[in-house]
Amino acid sequence: MSAAAGAVLPSPAPTKYSSAGGQHATLTADRAAALLAGCASARRASELHAAAVRAGVDRDKAVDFRLQRAYATSGRLDLAVALLRRSPDPTAVFYTSTIHAHSSRGLHLAALALLSDMLSQGLLPTTHTLSASLPACNGRGGLAVGRALHGYAVKLALSGDSYVATALLGMYARSGDAAAARALFDEMQPDPHVVSVTAMLTCYAKMGALDDARSLFDGLPKKDFICWNAMIDGYTQHGRPNEALRLFRRMLRSGVEPDEVSVVLALSAVAQLGTTESGKWLHSFVKNSPRVLLNARVGTALIDMYYKCGSLEDAVAVFDGLSDKDIVVWNAMINGYAMHGHSRKAIEMFKQLRAQGLWPTDITFIGVLNACSHSGLVDEGRKFFKSMELEYGIEPKIEHYGCMVDLLGRAGLIEEAFDLVQSMKMKPDAVMWVSLLAACRLHKNMALGQRIADYLVANGLANSGMYILLSNIYAAVGKWQEVGRVRSMMKASGIQKEPGCSAIEIGRQVTEFVAGDTSHPRTDEIHAKLEEVMKGLVEEHGHVPQTELVLHDLDEATKEKALAVHSEKLAVAFGLISTPPGAEIKIVKNLRACADCHAVLKLVSKITGRKIVFRDRNRFHHFVDGACSCGDYW
Ligand code: ZN
Ligand code: ZN
Numbered sequence: 001m002s003a004a005a006g007a008v009l010p011s012p013a014p015t016k017y018s019s020a021g022g023q024h025a026t027l028t029a030d031r032a033a034a035l036l037a038g039c040a041s042a043r044r045a046s047e048l049h050a051a052a053v054r055a056g057v058d059r060d061k062a063v064d065f066r067l068q069r070a071y072a073t074s075g076r077l078d079l080a081v082a083l084l085r086r087s088p089d090p091t092a093v094f095y096t097s098t099i100h101a102h103s104s105r106g107l108h109l110a111a112l113a114l115l116s117d118m119l120s121q122g123l124l125p126t127t128h129t130l131s132a133s134l135p136a137c138n139g140r141g142g143l144a145v146g147r148a149l150h151g152y153a154v155k156l157a158l159s160g161d162s163y164v165a166t167a168l169l170g171m172y173a174r175s176g177d178a179a180a181a182r183a184l185f186d187e188m189q190p191d192p193h194v195v196s197v198t199a200m201l202t203c204y205a206k207m208g209a210l211d212d213a214r215s216l217f218d219g220l221p222k223k224d225f226i227c228w229n230a231m232i233d234g235y236t237q238h239g240r241p242n243e244a245l246r247l248f249r250r251m252l253r254s255g256v257e258p259d260e261v262s263v264v265l266a267l268s269a270v271a272q273l274g275t276t277e278s279g280k281w282l283h284s285f286v287k288n289s290p291r292v293l294l295n296a297r298v299g300t301a302l303i304d305m306y307y308k309c310g311s312l313e314d315a316v317a318v319f320d321g322l323s324d325k326d327i328v329v330w331n332a333m334i335n336g337y338a339m340h341g342h343s344r345k346a347i348e349m350f351k352q353l354r355a356q357g358l359w360p361t362d363i364t365f366i367g368v369l370n371a372c373s374h375s376g377l378v379d380e381g382r383k384f385f386k387s388m389e390l391e392y393g394i395e396p397k398i399e400h401y402g403c404m405v406d407l408l409g410r411a412g413l414i415e416e417a418f419d420l421v422q423s424m425k426m427k428p429d430a431v432m433w434v435s436l437l438a439a440c441r442l443h444k445n446m447a448l449g450q451r452i453a454d455y456l457v458a459n460g461l462a463n464s465g466m467y468i469l470l471s472n473i474y475a476a477v478g479k480w481q482e483v484g485r486v487r488s489m490m491k492a493s494g495i496q497k498e499p500g501c502s503a504i505e506i507g508r509q510v511t512e513f514v515a516g517d518t519s520h521p522r523t524d525e526i527h528a529k530l531e532e533v534m535k536g537l538v539e540e541h542g543h544v545p546q547t548e549l550v551l552h553d554l555d556e557a558t559k560e561k562a563l564a565v566h567s568e569k570l571a572v573a574f575g576l577i578s579t580p581p582g583a584e585i586k587i588v589k590n591l592r593a594c595a596d597c598h599a600v601l602k603l604v605s606k607i608t609g610r611k612i613v614f615r616d617r618n619r620f621h622h623f624v625d626g627a628c629s630c631g632d633y634w
């Protein structure tokens with residue numbers, strides 16, 4: 001039942017009918033209905049309503065219906081519903097118009113309550129009722145109601161109606177039932193409406209069925225920017241940023257003007273790739289676009305892109321240049337500082353936004369807690385974590401606990417981290433176990449590490465990310481039998497270790513290396529350079545390869561070799577041979593940096609005098625003259 005059902009109709013306003021533009025004498029029902037037909041203002045509707053009451057024609061069916069329509073279109077849904085309730089014998093048309101008024105304003109539950117009312121009165125839905133109600137079938141339970149309405153449509157032979165079919169397809173597409181949507185779509189061939197095409201495309205793209213989406217997309221004779229955005233969104237959301245960006249460039253060439261959404265999607269693709277050149281190009285595109293304004297939303301995407309591409313200065317410049325900063329913009333900047341290890345700055349930003357009267361969100365706290373974690377600021381972290389709930393009324397989510405576990409674990413307070421995990425109301429997630437295990441390995445607390453490992457293995461909670469750590473922990477204490485067990489579990493579950501992959505941007509060209517890569521045309525030079533560098537590090541700078549990180553039960557010499565070919569090492573060697581001396585080298589890796597590569601990159605920056613900017617899965621490392629901005633704490 002709608003909450004508005006009990007609304008009281010206003011007593012007629014003391015307005016003269018003359019002000020409504022007619023004669024003083026008699027207002028006929030026909031005339032009242034005609035005047036109401038084009039009425040879109042609530043004030044005007046109530047004036048006419050008053051006049052109709054005085055003239056005694058307000059109970060006329062046509063007047064009643066038009067009044068209700070006028071209230072509904074002008075946004076006075078409470079009065080529209082009150083009229084419906086008062087009507088002695090409301091028709092399906094009357095109901096449908098009220099349902100439509102609610103569903104088109106996103107008041108889905110109220111719309112469905114009215115529909116259920118209508119059906120319980122014994123009124124049958126029309127094509128209009130169905131196409132007005134189906135958009136209200138959203139969220140949890142929406143699919144079940146939608147299917148029931150589909151049943152009605154078939155039973156009443158209305159499913160062939162193009163509006164009904166379109167609404168049904170939209171309903172299935174929104175709820176992710178691609179098969180049902182596709183079946184309806186195929187029935188619409190050869191000439192589906194553009195609304196259906198877009199719905200189908202969006203459904204595929206959201207679900208990650210990108211090939212299906214793409215073949216639909218490519219087959220479209222005419223594509224509007226909504227179709228382009230849906231396709232670009234699919235690529236961006238499902239880890240194919242290169243294709244997203246390529247499509248964005250094609251969109252430009254095809255003469256379709258990108259809107260704000262397209263630009264934000266393209267920026268997010270660049271942020272994933274970490275390619276500054278493309279990012280700068282997009283930034284200048286925004287400056288020159290007649291259609292895209294540099295507002296808070298686009299600004300946030302630019303800040304996000306710049307700091308993820310390694311250029312914190314550019315992110316700060318965008319932030320400073322924005323006139324209208326909401327909390328989302330601040331959150332992006334705080335995260336940027338945190339990811340680059342400028343923890344104090346991130347914390348200062350928190351104070352600044354409070355001073356400006358902005359209220360932090362749960363994302364703000366993820367930013368500051370990450371900042372604390374990246375610099376080992378345990379006391380500050382504990383304070384922020386406490387204040388979240390006590391001062392700001394934000395209940396910590398699993399991500400916040402995750403940050404705290406990470407912070408405590410890295411700082412060596414593993415028991416406290418473990419206690420925190422056990423005190424949580426929710427179940428710990430895989431990320432949390434991974435950071436606990438990593439902390440155990442880092443601080444060589446193998447007793448707790450093994451305890452957790454045994455618990456995870458015994459309870460079937462281990463996953464691919466953990467298998468590596470589990471075998472690392474077992475390997476570090478020389479328990480090769482357990483290492484073997486974990487490795488065979490890994491094989492049995494069909495999970496492969498995610499291959500390490502590093503990308504290096506030289507000019508506008510991005511080159512990718514996977515671990516042990518030999519596919520590059522200059523592979524001999526790259527490997528020769530790497531060997532030369534490594535030899536120098538070991539012989540002249542006392543570098544000791546950190547072999548404990550390798551999984552296999554290998555002899556020492558082979559272990560060293562396995563380390564030597566990590567993808568970031570190949571990328572840095574390639575950078576050294578293909579850029580002029582002194583040029584900065586920028587690398588983006590899909591996994592966390594291992595301790596050995598971290599040590600090697602530090603030394604390389606010292607020997608070669610190069611600045612190396614390295615983004616791993618979690619944060620940035622700026623290597624300069626033998627030191628890293630993370631202070632070896634990551
Ligand atoms: Zn490595
Ligand atoms: Zn570092």
